[in-house]
Amino acid sequence: MSNVIGIIRALNSGVKHLAVKRFTLRYPEQKLKFVGDGFQFNPETGVGIAGLRGRHILFHEHCTGCQLCSVACEGIAEAISMVKVHETWKHNKKAIMPQIDYGKCVFCGLCVDACPFYALYMTNDYELSSFTKSALIYTPAQLAIKPKISQDVEIKIDDRGASHG
Amino acid sequence: MTTQLPPGMHLETVDDKIMTLNVGPQHPGSGHMRLIIKVDGDYIVSCDPDPGYVHRGEEKMAEYRNYIQNIPHLERPVIHDSSNILYPYCLGVEELLGIEVPERAKYIRVIAAELNRCIYILYWLAIYGIFLGHSTMFMWPAGDRELFIDLLEAMSGARVTHAYLVPGGVRNDLPSNFEERCLRQVEYFEKRLKEYEAIFYQNPLLKARTEGSGILSRTDAIRLGTTGSVLRASGVDFDVRKKEPYDVYENLDFQTIVMKEGDSYARSRVPYLEMFESCRIIRDALKKMPKSGSVRTKLKPNPKGGNDEVYRRVESGRGAIGYYIVSNNRPEPYRVKISVGSFRNLICMPYLLKGEKLGNMPAVYWGLNYWPVEADR
Secondary structure (H helix, E strand, O other), X not given: OHHHHHHHHHHHHHHXXXXXXXXXXXXXOOOEOOOOOOOEEEXXXXXXXXXXXXXXXXXOOOOOOOOHHHHHHOOOOOOEEEEEOOOOEOOEOOOEEEEEEOOOOOOOOHHHHHOOOOXXXXXXXXXXXXXXXXXXXXXXXXXXXXXXXOOOEOEXXXXXXEEEO | OOOOOOOOOOOOOOOOXXXXXXXXXXXXXXXOOEEEEEXXXXXXXXXXXXXXXXXXXXXXXXXXXXXXXXXHXXXXXXXXXXXXXXXXXXHHHHHHHOOOOOHHHHHHHHHHHHHHHHHHHHHHHHHHHHHOOOOHHHHHHHHHHHHHHHHHHHHHOOOOOOOOEEOOEEOEOOOOOXXXXXXXXXXXXXXXXXXXXXXXXXXXXXXXXXXXXXXXXXXXXXXXXXXXXXXXXXXXXXXXXXXXXXXXXXXXXXXXXXXXXXXXXXXXXXXHHHHHHXXXXXXXXXXXXXXXXXXXXXXXXXXXXXXXXXXXXXXXXXXXXXXXXXXXXXXXXXXXXXXXXXXXXXXXXXXXXXXXXXXXXXXXXXXXXXXXXXXXX
């Protein structure tokens, strides 16, 4: 008898959820809202600023071509290689800047920690899929573009349960 | 005519009644591993676990990378519990390099570790549910896990492989409205956890399948060197967080969950009850945490450790994880040895499965909290 009651209780707790809001995020119609504009790092204090670790953004006016990001990536993903750019900057005599292969990148963000010149940050852009491998290699010019991301939904918690938007 | 076999090789004697089953090596639920099971009808005669299919050489890789570069790859063995597997490494390296950790960072690390423990246990519970054919119990924990993944994503910036803990503190400070959001989601999660009780843990079907199967006695649990929830389900009160408190665990209010039965049911229930304790720890840590201050001690580039060795361990979702790190005046460690709970719990699998029904094998196997990737390292 106690078994029957137990089964009824178990079924009942499942049936109750017919009236509860659906938790599923309807991606890509809905997209999650993130904290801040991506992971950033302050080399003066040595502490980062919270944010999503998505694809990088490179500020050409700050990059000196010091290769510290590339050195930091050695032994982790080896995704960063330094390439020639056809730009003339006073602080970048060698005219080299990082090029990132997102087929290899693990998004650990240690290259951002390594940059002492506020030149390399990460952004909220996480939709990087492509049909070819070569399209995953982002040149310095591509990395300089600020991504346009729509973020609208957050987890909402009320009496009827948790849901997205 | 009998052919002479070379020395050291022998053919197995075949018994008509005994059948050999290979469970795996293709992914019997977690990572690649194989159980060589011999069955007599429906009953298991012997079981021989065969790990080693996902060996990644993490320990050797750590000898060629400096103390910071080791962080992303050392969390790869258990990506669901990445803060806890990095925790002893950070504690050990801090001791080797003589780094002081700011007080606020210690609390943040504890919160990250407890959130990650919940993420791991929920994932484990989801697979446990589907192993026993309870598909609702797969959907619910997998959905509720998102609450904690979202919190850790706000904290660290990544959903699964956080690379958040570093020697000297944490990578970045908490976002602005984190405390309020964390408290709200933890409170909601505790309410949800209570619903698991009726649908899963008090379910007579689950009880019939798991109660009294795969009993591990208290003396056997100690003798076989098990750890974590397996040890606590057999009635041994051992938790590294209580016995050898690290960071700020001694200031926080929580209990060790101990059950006496030692069967599959107790092994599935101990991690579930631990999630309530994790919620208590998170709430307590948020209350006692200093509201401002630094969260990371600045390191020199390429820090070098002296001629020294250190062993530190923490409690993870699967038991004690220990790191033995040796340094020899170089930026890279000389040797990193990782001692994991999964491998130690695997040892008792042949003892538990002997005489069990084959149908109970998934419950015993997954109840041991065994993660092949972590065991092979």
